[in-house]
Amino acid sequence: MTTSSFEYFAPTTLGEAQTLLSQYGGDAKIVAGGHSLIPTMKIRLAEPKYLIDLGRISELSYIREQEGGIAIGAMTTYYQIESSSTVRSRYLALAEASGEVADMQVRNKGTIGGSLAHADPAADLPAVILALEGQISLASSGGQRTLVADDFLVDTFSTALGDDEIIAEIRIPALPANTGGSYKKFGNKASHFAIVGVSAIVTMSGGTCQRVRIGITGAGPRAVRGRSAEAVLEGKEPTGSNLAQASEQAAQGIDFLGDIHASEEYRAHLTRVFTRRALEEAISRAR
Amino acid sequence: MPGKVHVQSNINGEDTDFLCEPRQSLLEVLRDVLSLTGTKEGCNDGNCGACTVIMDGRIVDSCCVLGVEAQGKQLTTIEGIASADGLHPIQQAFLENASLQCGICTPGFIVAVKALLDREPKPTEQRVRHWLAGNLCRCTGYDKIVRAVLDASEKIQASPR
Ligand SMILES: Cc1cc2nc3c(=O)[nH]c(=O)nc-3n(C[C@H](O)[C@H](O)[C@H](O)COP(=O)(O)OP(=O)(O)OC[C@H]3O[C@@H](n4cnc5c(N)ncnc54)[C@H](O)[C@@H]3O)c2cc1C
Ligand code: FES
Ligand code: FES
Numbered sequence: 145m146t147t148s149s150f151e152y153f154a155p156t157t158l159g160e161a162q163t164l165l166s167q168y169g170g171d172a173k174i175v176a177g178g179h180s181l182i183p184t185m186k187i188r189l190a191e192p193k194y195l196i197d198l199g200r201i202s203e204l205s206y207i208r209e210q211e212g213g214i215a216i217g218a219m220t221t222y223y224q225i226e227s228s229s230t231v232r233s234r235y236l237a238l239a240e241a242s243g244e245v246a247d248m249q250v251r252n253k254g255t256i257g258g259s260l261a262h263a264d265p266a267a268d269l270p271a272v273i274l275a276l277e278g279q280i281s282l283a284s285s286g287g288q289r290t291l292v293a294d295d296f297l298v299d300t301f302s303t304a305l306g307d308d309e310i311i312a313e314i315r316i317p318a319l320p321a322n323t324g325g326s327y328k329k330f331g332n333k334a335s336h337f338a339i340v341g342v343s344a345i346v347t348m349s350g351g352t353c354q355r356v357r358i359g360i361t362g363a364g365p366r367a368v369r370g371r372s373a374e375a376v377l378e379g380k381e382p383t384g385s386n387l388a389q390a391s392e393q394a395a396q397g398i399d400f401l402g403d404i405h406a407s408e409e410y411r412a413h414l415t416r417v418f419t420r421r422a423l424e425e426a427i428s429r430a431r
Numbered sequence: 432m433p434g435k436v437h438v439q440s441n442i443n444g445e446d447t448d449f450l451c452e453p454r455q456s457l458l459e460v461l462r463d464v465l466s467l468t469g470t471k472e473g474c475n476d477g478n479c480g481a482c483t484v485i486m487d488g489r490i491v492d493s494c495c496v497l498g499v500e501a502q503g504k505q506l507t508t509i510e511g512i513a514s515a516d517g518l519h520p521i522q523q524a525f526l527e528n529a530s531l532q533c534g535i536c537t538p539g540f541i542v543a544v545k546a547l548l549d550r551e552p553k554p555t556e557q558r559v560r561h562w563l564a565g566n567l568c569r570c571t572g573y574d575k576i577v578r579a580v581l582d583a584s585e586k587i588q589a590s591p592r
Binding site for chain 2: 145146147148149150151152154175178179182183186195197199223246247248249250252253334335336
């Protein structure tokens, strides 16, 4: 198992990487942490002629407060996110989800940008980034554009990323006061990929759930927002029956995957159970 | 075909230059170019941790790192764990607790444990298990390995080197 041959570039600025990518286009691939791409290249499902390594671009690795929210450079690793006091204090669900990705070795290399660009249907971070209404900032030599995560993720291993575009930054908007978040997953015992993972971000006002955001991964061909479940709970008290109704709704409209790890029915069941758990934890943290 | 690349890194405290093809993994470079065969290959795709090395203070799966990525990096492999005086207390504890059978997973475990104890000298059992989630052992089972880590942690506390 060895990859095909390729020419390797290690630019040190985003600008240089953009130039290389516009020069080599579809024959080139970006490598970030390499933990999805390199195994894929070894089994020859990807055979780029040119590999552009973002690993030496220090300007792509940061977590900073910005416009009340935070901005995370695409090359920031899971480990850096899980151990960031800024993320932990303001977006606990994101820190916790990062800390549950795979294992320490993978978290030391895998990046937030790579997770989004790869769009594995079982990846953890997309659920949380959807629930946090994160924005993905894309850079190319032609300019810059920003998409909400829901528009960026298209299908299994498929995103809105153009051949000449690089994910530069992920922006997480400010959260209202009295907001709590959670990420709960039922992980594959070997890889820890999500068989189903659910993130809930809930803002409480008095005794009611004022604003509810739900992101679901692992269940279907791509990570999705649980919009109808959100609508069930918004403006209501988090009573047992309201939570049960919302969790029931979360499984509506998903084209569930069935494979050796879990059948379609089981993934639907897990979606309901983990939506409920994520909502309960988010609500308890919001009070 | 793209030519070989000249890479300079520091491996186990020694400045090391090597030539490699861009497509060679760090694992292949260590084993096949530098003859550092202590680092093992299990799955070759990031799952098993047999190929674990320390790169700039963090454990990584060397099968999923390119050799060219080692440029300018500080690496520790299993060959860098024992000292001239003998085995490292972690290695000794693995022997005393019978924490290995076939031994393929052992270098990866020991390197991962070294990185843990350097950073957190007194981890709880739960922390040890969480830290080692990326190292798989198909024969010994994990209890003896975890026991060895806790044992090594105590011994290192008692007589710091
Ligand atoms: C054993 C194992 C277990 C895993 N378990 C989990 C798990 O439990 N949960 C989970 O979420 N993930 C898991 N993963 C996947 C891991 O998180 C990957 O590292 C991640 O999905 C990809 O990130 P990367 O930085 O390694 O990207 P790479 O592998 O370098 O790249 C992946 C893809 O994204 C593209 N890309 C990367 N960065 C950019 C960028 N900035 N702009 C444009 N394109 C880019 C690349 O061209 C490539 O197509 C696991 C991986 C392994 C090997
Ligand atoms: S050989 Fe590298 S993780 Fe298994
Ligand atoms: S001792 Fe054989 S795999 Fe661990």
